[in-house]
Amino acid sequence: MGGKNSHHPQYFPLSTFHLPLFLEASLSDLPPVRVRFAPSPTGRMHLGSARTALYCYLLARRTAGTFILRIEDTDRKRYVEGAEQELIDGLHWLGLNYDEGPDIGGPSGPYRQTERRAIYQKWADKLVEDGHAFHCFCTAERLEQVRQEQQKNKQNPRYDGTCRSIPLSEAKKRVAAGEKHVIRFKMPTEGETRAVDVMRGEITWQNKDLDDTVLLKSDGLPTYHLAAMTDDYEMRITHVIRGSEWLSTFPVHVNVIRALGWPEPTWMHLSVFLKPSGKGKMSKREAADAIKDGHSIFVMDLKDLGYTPEGVLNWIVLMGWGVAEDDVMTLDQMVERFSINNLNPSPAAINFTKLDHFNGTHIRLMSTEELAGRIKPFFERAGYSVDEGILLKLTPLIRERLVTLDDSIPFGGFFFQPTVSPAAADLIAKDLTPAQSAEVARRSLDILSKLPDLSHASAEPPMRQYVEESGLQPNQVFGILRVAVTGQKVSPPLFESMEIIGREKVLERVQNAIKLLESL
RNA sequence: GCCCCCAUCGUCUAGUGGCCCAGGACGGGGCCCUCUCAAGGCCCAAACAGCGGUUCGAGUCCGCUUGGGGGCACCA
Structure with a gap:
């Protein structure tokens, strides 16, 4: 079954569902996919990336397929040192372990695009030879001028076609002479382009609305449009799962693939995450607000904040994918239930309150040993x-x-802590004077000190009896003791806590509280 | 402005023409439990954006409107 590399403990929520046998059987009916998570190392790993990676992982494991990590680092201007490592750390922390990737290798490497430049050059040349692409010698300055002109005239900004008609022989001479150039795709000017997204069905574009997109930059590196398509072909990717920001360049991608005669993968474009208000996507400002709030959209921040991979995964898996009931799931249970047919194309607003719920729920599901190991570092x-x-x-x-x-x-x-320092005011019980509170503490000390041992079982009955006889409220008596022993007004249950702290320290702390109360 | 996408409770969603006077979860409200804080149990309020079609029948299909989102780079 899926999750073969999973670090996650095998536990099942109270609301566990039972997987019917026929479903188990159908697992093998799905042909194994090859999917890739292909982030660019231009910033921190955020929730959107994490969900894309998660869905890739789920589909791969669900079909006993292959999950690949590929780094799309062709933009040298936006490259951020350390970003790739954070991506890898994030995936490992979440337990989304990949089968092939830059740090572990694999049969279809290398897995960093800057290490694959010769491959892209080869296919770009083929596109030019076949008449599907052309050398473009336009300068960035001229292009910018054209754009501004077009906008001024209320036209759509697009390439004006200047180099489209340069004969290949002449273009080759200019290239050989060292003239700076890019390679642009020669987009069909008539007819329409149709492509299928599994979540939305067929989408149609008029080719006259499409642009001659740059495929190979003047630095010799490919743009996404060439690099991703080429690598998906070379790596035999069967299903492309990516963000909906790629929907607008989707027709470019299918045209490139078709021009090259490559098989088309199955496409799905995941909706974007909206800020909590639901108005627009997360901005820098909202990201900063979230952090002030004890939340974050960055995966490794979530780890530092004390969120668990289980909680985060359970939270994001449900943003864009729905289950009828039993929404508390481990990664392995998600694998069992995942289906690309249930993906939801509409944008989803981030709701941190729900993250808190799932995190708390998964914490409660952990064994004592597991949880102890997790909180120790904190x-x-x-x-x-x-x-x-x-x-x-x-x-x-x-x-x-x-x-x-x-x-x-x-x-x-x-x-x-060896000692605690309660605030004097906190030691005074509701509706009692300092003197009365001191008396309660003295009586309690008297009772507790007479016990041969101080355990939950031995201490609670006599203390309850005292509360009964005194006519006081339980929370008045226990409240004083709680503050005396733990130093705080809110704590785990009193008697269990005293048992852990130990007789000696408990008596000492109660004595200190008495002294403090008597000094008031 | 142009292109494309989306539209069920406040939020995430189930729903694939009759099983829906719409189900679950979070959040909210109430009650119970209770030594604080929680957790837990029970209960309640809360939605098919609007308008036209198609059909015996529409949340489910089609169109329009409205609203929201994404994109319009030698960035991904």
């Missing part, structure tokens, strides 16, 4: 030296209180 990052024994004991106590792994600090940090 305690260490916060400066605590972590005692494994205590860690294992506190984990079940804080599990259902966590939204992010980082929430472990406020809920469990005090377990690793």
Whole structure:
């Protein structure tokens, strides 16, 4: 079954669904696909990329196919140092392990486009020889001028065709003479182009609306339109999953492929993610606001914030893909259920509240050992030296209180502190005076100190009895003790916490609280 | 401006002509549980953008309108 490289634990949510046997059988009916996630290293890995990669992964595993990572680094101006590594780290963190890629190699490499330039040059030349493309010697300055002119005249900005009619023999001479040039695709000027996107059906363009797109730049590197098509052909990609920003250049791509006589892959263009308001896509400003809010659209930020791969994956998989019920899923369960027929083409607004929900849900689904291992680094990052024994004991106590792994600090940090320093005001129970609160603390100390051991089981009954006899509210008595022992007003359950902290420290902390209250 | 895409509760979505006075999830409201905070259980409010067709029958098919989105580079 899918997810053969998955790091994810095998667990099933409470709402687990049972996969019918006939569905299992149908897995083998789907021919194995070859899909690629092809990001460009021009910035940080965000949610949109992560979802595209996820769907690629799901389709590959679902069909026992191949998932490839390819780096589209042909834009040297926008290249960002470290971006490729962040992409790789992000995929590994999410558990979307690929079968072929720049760092692990594979039979159809290299997997970085800058290492494949000869291949593109070869196919660009073929396009020119066959009359499907031409050398263009226009300067960027002239083109810019033409564009402005066209806009002024309310015309559509497009290439004006100047070099289209230069005879090939003359063009070759100018190229040989070292004249700077690009290679443009010779788009048909009449008729229409039709192509099929599995999510939307057939789309039709009038060829007269299409432009003579640049395929090979003057630096000898290809544009996306040539590079991606060539690599998809050379790497025998069967299904192209990409963002809907490619829809507008879709006709260029199919025309290039058809001119070269290559087989056409199955296409699907994923909708964009909109900002939480649903008005427009995420901008730099919204990204900054999200971070202020404890959220982020960047994958590796989410990791640092304490989100889990399970939570993030579950969240983004449902933005653009719907399941009838049981929407809590592990990666392996997504593989079992995934189908490209259920993809939704409409844009989806990002909803961080839902991420919080899925993250908390997956945290609650983890075994104690698993969760302890996940929160340990967060305690260490916060400066605590972590005692494994205590860690294992506190984990079940804080599990259902966590939204992010980082929430472990406020809920469990005090377990690793030698002392606590409660605020005096917090030690005073609701409707009680400092003196009365001190009395409650003294009586509690008296009860607790008489116990041979201090455990949840031994401490709760006598304390409950005291509450009963005193006529006080449970939360008045337990509240004072909670603040005395944990140093905070909100904590995991009191008696379980005291058991972990230990008799000696508990008594000491209650004594300190009494002193503090008496000094008021 | 031009081209293309999209349109079910606030949000993510199920729905492939009768099973839908539209189902699930998040969020919201209420109740229960309760030593705080949570978690959990039960319940409630909340949508087929509008208008025309097609059909015995339309959320589901077609057209228009409106709204939203993407793109119009020697960027991906």
